[in-house]
Amino acid sequence: MFLNNCWYVAAWNYEIEDGLVSRTIINEPIVLYRKTDGTIVALQDRCCHRSAPLSIGRKEGDSLRCMYHGLKFNDSGKCIEIPGQDSIPPQACVRAFPVVEQNSWVWVWMGDPAKADPALIPPAVSLDNPDWIFRSGSIDYQANYQLVNDNLLDFSHLFYLHKDSFGVGEDWAHTRPKVTRLDRGVRVQRWMPDQPVPNHLKATVSVETMDLFSTYDYLAPGVMVMHSYGFPGGTVKQFEGQEPHGIHPIRHDVTCQSITPLTDGTSRYFFSWAPNRHALAGATDAQADGMLAIARQAFEEDRIMIEAQARVLDQTPNPKQVPIAFDNALSQMRWVLDKLINEERQPALQPVAAQ
Amino acid sequence: MFLNNCWYVAAWNYEIEDGLVSRTIINEPIVLYRKTDGTIVALQDRCCHRSAPLSIGRKEGDSLRCMYHGLKFNDSGKCIEIPGQDSIPPQACVRAFPVVEQNSWVWVWMGDPAKADPALIPPAVSLDNPDWIFRSGSIDYQANYQLVNDNLLDFSHLFYLHKDSFGVGEDWAHTRPKVTRLDRGVRVQRWMPDQPVPNHLKATVSVETMDLFSTYDYLAPGVMVMHSYGFPGGTVKQFEGQEPHGIHPIRHDVTCQSITPLTDGTSRYFFSWAPNRHALAGATDAQADGMLAIARQAFEEDRIMIEAQARVLDQTPNPKQVPIAFDNALSQMRWVLDKLINEERQPALQPVAAQ
Amino acid sequence: MFLNNCWYVAAWNYEIEDGLVSRTIINEPIVLYRKTDGTIVALQDRCCHRSAPLSIGRKEGDSLRCMYHGLKFNDSGKCIEIPGQDSIPPQACVRAFPVVEQNSWVWVWMGDPAKADPALIPPAVSLDNPDWIFRSGSIDYQANYQLVNDNLLDFSHLFYLHKDSFGVGEDWAHTRPKVTRLDRGVRVQRWMPDQPVPNHLKATVSVETMDLFSTYDYLAPGVMVMHSYGFPGGTVKQFEGQEPHGIHPIRHDVTCQSITPLTDGTSRYFFSWAPNRHALAGATDAQADGMLAIARQAFEEDRIMIEAQARVLDQTPNPKQVPIAFDNALSQMRWVLDKLINEERQPALQPVAAQ
CATH class of the missing domain: 3.90.380.10 (Naphthalene 1,2-dioxygenase Alpha Subunit; Chain A, domain 1)
Structure with a gap:
């Protein structure tokens, strides 16, 4: 029994560089990556097609492609390409988790996104705060x-x-x-x-x-x-x-x-x-x-x-x-x-x- | 939930030589060996006495002896010797599985032996077919x-x-x-x-x-x-x-x-x-x-x-x-x-x- | 389903020297040690406070201190010190098991201590019996x-x-x-x-x-x-x-x-x-x-x-x-x-x- 409506530290911000990072939080597999603007995306690490992990997929711009059968998801988890077919059903999506990078930690909200209030992020001191040698x-x-x-x-x-x-x-x-x-x-x-x-x-x-x-x-x-x-x-x-x-x-x-x-x-x-x-x-x-x-x-x-x-x-x-x-x-x-x-x-x- | 009435590939035929081969198929432990005439036997790999695996037993001619307490089984799984006693109860036997060696594969039928129709064996090409280099x-x-x-x-x-x-x-x-x-x-x-x-x-x-x-x-x-x-x-x-x-x-x-x-x-x-x-x-x-x-x-x-x-x-x-x-x-x-x-x-x- | 009212061999007596020995018997973790008089103590290997194993604790005289938060237990399992407070509730104790060292084996009684009759200890021959070379x-x-x-x-x-x-x-x-x-x-x-x-x-x-x-x-x-x-x-x-x-x-x-x-x-x-x-x-x-x-x-x-x-x-x-x-x-x-x-x-x- 875990608290869902809550910000969890998923990683140090320096762990999320160019690649895809897989992390499980409260039993939920998540894939983390940075967009071209530097902000971080957290998606369910399980393709909505046949449950392959997206973390062994490929980043394409700000999107993520499953490298099993090629489904492509945008940064909000919506499927934007299904190879071999034109129409994409609306349920073809993976869950996107609210993410905030703050004070050197990557915080992921595991509950209802509507309640993801950044004011609830616990305070911490950033590693680059000049008053400290971290x-x-x-x-x-x-x-x-x-x-x-x-x-x-x-x-x-x-x-x-x-x-x-x-x-x-x-x-x-x-x-x-x-x-x-x-x-x-x-x-x-x-x-x-x-x-x-x-x-x-x-x-x-x-x-x-x-x-x-x-x-x-x-x-x-x-x-x-x-x-x-x-x-x-x-x-x-x-x-x-x-x-x-x-x-x-x-x-x-x-x-x-x-x-x-x-x-x-x-x-x-x-x-x-x-x-x-x-x-x-x-x-x-x-x-x-x-x-x-x-x-x-x-x-x-x-x-x-x-x-x-x-x-x-x-x-x-x-x-x-x-x-x-x-x-x-x-x-x-x-x-x-x-x-x-x-x-x-x-x-x-x-x-x-x-x- | 597996299909039982079905031929499963247990091994490449070249894997079954002189010795005993242990293989589990649909959760059932099986021991495979060749008789002196070259045909293959597949028995339950679990002695009917105290459940020792027969695959660490000993082949004696076409029979198989459990090397824990010495019970001996013929190629149809019937117990033919119980050391220390003369009479052998009819329930002293291990299950024998229908086997067919065909097209280089050893096929084992896991269901009702009465239904083991070789015509149901899927086709394959034998490794020694001269048209091919396998x-x-x-x-x-x-x-x-x-x-x-x-x-x-x-x-x-x-x-x-x-x-x-x-x-x-x-x-x-x-x-x-x-x-x-x-x-x-x-x-x-x-x-x-x-x-x-x-x-x-x-x-x-x-x-x-x-x-x-x-x-x-x-x-x-x-x-x-x-x-x-x-x-x-x-x-x-x-x-x-x-x-x-x-x-x-x-x-x-x-x-x-x-x-x-x-x-x-x-x-x-x-x-x-x-x-x-x-x-x-x-x-x-x-x-x-x-x-x-x-x-x-x-x-x-x-x-x-x-x-x-x-x-x-x-x-x-x-x-x-x-x-x-x-x-x-x-x-x-x-x-x-x-x-x-x-x-x-x-x-x-x-x-x-x-x- | 194990027999509880019974003497189990926990160890060879030469295994219990100066230190703490951890041993699980019928699923119950036990810590064994010798007192200064040479007799052996067997206590539940689980602190009554937060379940830390006492076997990674410290022997202090004939007592045993949990090295997580410092609770100290005497050789009958009674807690005799709780750091930071004066009164010790009577339920602060760990189970003590009857122990007998006999014929080179350390015998532990896992059931009702009132029934721990040493006459029930099975006979054995001591390793130092001069008639034998053990x-x-x-x-x-x-x-x-x-x-x-x-x-x-x-x-x-x-x-x-x-x-x-x-x-x-x-x-x-x-x-x-x-x-x-x-x-x-x-x-x-x-x-x-x-x-x-x-x-x-x-x-x-x-x-x-x-x-x-x-x-x-x-x-x-x-x-x-x-x-x-x-x-x-x-x-x-x-x-x-x-x-x-x-x-x-x-x-x-x-x-x-x-x-x-x-x-x-x-x-x-x-x-x-x-x-x-x-x-x-x-x-x-x-x-x-x-x-x-x-x-x-x-x-x-x-x-x-x-x-x-x-x-x-x-x-x-x-x-x-x-x-x-x-x-x-x-x-x-x-x-x-x-x-x-x-x-x-x-x-x-x-x-x-x-x-």
Whole structure:
């Protein structure tokens, strides 16, 4: 059960060049390509004739030809040529999905096109934003996307699972963040005072400890933008645990992450990470490279755990699961997704006009 | 749902030598071997005792011994020895399938043995027919056999899928063949005037263009014998599009092809191809080799497309499919197969004799 | 449908050293580890929080910590720490399985712990028993465990399947053993007079032929201890086919074998084999090595046959199977297992006290 009326990250925009890219999203095969004007098209990757995949077809201008029997589709999915016959029946078409290229991601709307409101695209930071030095990538998971959402919504695991990569202190396993419900997600914020500098920042700052503040919004279906700040010790007291303002951080980093369900049991995780050029400790290409190297090590630790968890759940589909306090954010996010999915399946009754 | 009362190609006859050959046909495991008189036996490849496969057993004269607990079966599948006991219960037997070796193929009848009429074996040309220089082989498909039938019944795909192998002209994608219903299949015939010589014939003729005539019968379950002729330009007009006769072709080739369902989702494709020795352009071993090399390249193009199509259909079992004019032959063949399958499941009522 | 109230061999005891061992038994994932006092713990390998496998966690003293979010469990499966919260709900626990280390095997009780009676552990001979020179190992099967039980309960297959390894005479395929029903299994005994010395014993005795006597008890779920004796020719007559006594054998060997269902379609086979130091022909390390080398060759022959049989049964779930006389022991064993499984599912009515 996936949310349909929703923008999914289909790809990094740099993945869509001259060729045809095949990608499955919520079990639906899609072919992506760029038109001559540079905009991106997303069509069902299944010819309406005999179900051959169009992604092994041929781009002809802004159109796409199936290379089995030659049917040709325009960028809205309408069949415009059937070799061997003159008339083209109106049902000869493949589904076209609304696409928006925004902040370096290619967003595809999987539900009712009439509801494809670009305002619903979760915010992210573009890879070419000059304030940041971005590095990016993606990883495939043999696991349902909700297990990755869960992971990203409870950072108590950083102390246990990522000892060898991020190397954060034990208070990450004990200090619960502030969780705020958002319209289509949750906001997670935490101050971690007097933190030893975690490994991915060590090369870049000379202090021994920092007060860390991190804040992220996690939005349906699974898009996270997190800002992490390092301040001199004592800063947390100054703001009494509230969001900091009017002060220049030693470090400021941002990471954009998105998990896209490919099928029920597979997902693709897109991520970027960047130091900010304007923080006191500055930012260099080498620092950006070093940060992503450690993040990649951590993501691999996540992948091993999450895929092991997925295999256990395959063996025991509905195990007993005891909730704990740290589940707060992930439980709220699952509630939000369930609510959105239910609303789309059983549209709310319209109020009856007064007689 | 497969047709049972039908001859399936189990193997090329040269595959059955001294040993035991295991082959699954319409989900039924079968073991094939030759008797001392050279005739071929096909038994169920599953011992009636504890279901061990007989194909890892031992041939003893014309009999077959299961090498798990030693039960021995004669060539009609009757158990003739049970180690450790004297009496053999009559139900101790494995199913024997009618087999005919004909025209280099080993034909196995999968249905009611009483109905196994050799007259129902589709015609083919024997590999040792002196009029031809044959080359042959086989390819396994991860796809249902009907997708291969479909492929072979619509040659509009030659222009799109086989540009790099056969390299036929665009009119193959626009000129519809004449399709005639046969008792257990369809006949497909076409004249293609003024054709550039396709790649697999280029080495053998010196003309620039030919009028091509091709004709094939496609018979249940999926057996095709196609004759292709090349004539001097203008010949098509002489016969007004009808079958040519009384004229010696520049080229004459035959290909025999058969697709056997192994399981629901796998198939084996048997094929031969040969130039005729008596055509004007003659035929050499080198030409026969060259023809099959290009045909193999084309079959690989087919395999990639058909297996991709099968994967799409696995993902979306009943997609919308819009019929086109070129579907004529494949639709008729699917109709014929459905009809035969239905008849065998619901035998026609016998007319009641007049009182 | 597996028997739950039953001791399963989870491992050789030497497999459980310092680390965590993951093993699935009757579809249930289990993690095994040793406490500081050397005793073994078996817990459900699935954290009660979010189902992560504990076997990729960390041993802390006698406890086990999940390395995803840090929950810690003691050796009875009770959660004793949840990072980030003070109170631990009573339902926060994982199932602990009764474990006994006995005769070199680690036995795990998969059913109701209240019924875990160590007296039900089948007998076996410890690898460090000074009377024997043991060799041991294990093999995984892609097959249901009952197919391995069947194999071990009908040795008529020795003549057919193990010609190249054990190399026994043809009378093994014709001489039926004496089969006696036991409470939780069967006893199988046979005299084989004037036997050529089988291959695995050839290096150790100088005689040409021996009278062999073998006896084994096969107990639920699938544990066999077999003693094999070689006597001078004529001994069989002396005892009139009954168990020999008061006579010193030329050879005496023991083998302990156990088949544990991992999942419905996979199993692990544990085996040991040893010559007795006190038999007339004595026993050396080299002889013990040689015996196991030939036994391993035979087990591989078994594995190939049984996995082939399993694939046939996957293709045809309920084939016709004709029983033969040699099925006696395996049929009785299947009956015993079915009875035990049924009793555990439908507990016997208690007799009503007389009024």
